[in-house]
Amino acid sequence: MAPHFDPFQQSVTFLRSDGTSFPISMADFNKFMLYAVRTSIAAASQLGASVVMAVLLALLTAPDKRRSIVFYLNITTLLVNVCRTLSTTIFFTSSWVEIYTYFSGDYSRITTGAYANSVMGTIATGIMVILIELSLLIQTHVLCSTLRDLYRNILLAWSCLVAAVPIAFRIAFMVANVKAIMTQSSLGKNVWIQSSSNISITVSICYFSLLFLAKLGYAIYTRRLLGMKGFGVMQIIFIMACQTMILPGTFTKTS
Numbered sequence: 001m002a003p004h005f006d007p008f009q010q011s012v013t014f015l016r017s018d019g020t021s022f023p024i025s026m027a028d029f030n031k032f033m034l035y036a037v038r039t040s041i042a043a044a045s046q047l048g049a050s051v052v053m054a055v056l057l058a059l060l061t062a063p064d065k066r067r068s069i070v071f072y073l074n075i076t077t078l079l080v081n082v083c084r085t086l087s088t089t090i091f092f093t094s095s096w097v098e099i100y101t102y103f104s105g106d107y108s109r110i111t112t113g114a115y116a117n118s119v120m121g122t123i124a125t126g127i128m129v130i131l132i133e134l135s136l137l138i139q140t141h142v143l144c145s146t147l148r149d150l151y152r153n154i155l156l157a158w159s160c161l162v163a164a165v166p167i168a169f170r171i172a173f174m175v176a177n178v179k180a181i182m183t184q185s186s187l188g189k190n191v192w193i194q195s196s197s198n199i200s201i202t203v204s205i206c207y208f209s210l211l212f213l214a215k216l217g218y219a220i221y222t223r224r225l226l227g228m229k230g231f232g233v234m235q236i237i238f239i240m241a242c243q244t245m246i247l248p249g250t251f252t253k254t255s
Helices: 027-060 065-067 069-091 097-103 112-143 147-182 190-224 231-243 248-253
Strands: 013-016 020-026
Touching: 013 027, 020 027, 020 190, 027 069, 027 097, 065 069, 069 112, 069 147, 069 248, 112 190, 147 190
Parallel strands: none
Antiparallel strands: 013 020
8 A cells, every 4th residue: 555545535447338437536526425415405495495485475465465466476486496496406316417427428328307307497597587587677666656757767777777688698598508408518608608697697686685775765764854763664674674685695696
């Protein structure tokens, strides 16, 4: 045995179907296993949270509010996210992540169900982004209903542009990703579409979050001018919103 042999860093040799060999280090194995476990835990957590939120939204929303477009968009978004996260968890039990398939790049035995699951997850993510942006747009329209016509039209036009950019990038990325899945290839030159999609979605969510906070802050300011200086419900909502609105932007940057 070599004097400096480290069994935790040793390599294992695999053979391809044509007889050629390739080594895989234990470090690569560990990275692969940790990636699969961590991603599965994250997807399962989101799956459970989406189910709980969908049930709470359906039960706690007032009956008259359940007929609004925003309610239908939000409940549909949660259900689509359930499908997306379920697809992710199923992916890590499919033939895509078998050890030999993953490290050799030999996808000849990928099942039809595995292809369908991957495509479904990609499409579900695109649909979810579209639903989120539409919900934010409609809420912005309601938020701006008290503004002057000129200011309202300018703000709505700008908000439509902010929402349209991530939708366009996500659709482009969805198409490129589905093609890559079906052809068993990487995104290659289309990687910039994924980065642009993530960046635009982050900017969009931060923009709408700041817009809602600004409107709520202005409402509190107006109440103070009218002599309502007590620490009430609106102040509590504003403080909590300032804290919790940081999370959407943080999650979109790390997703």
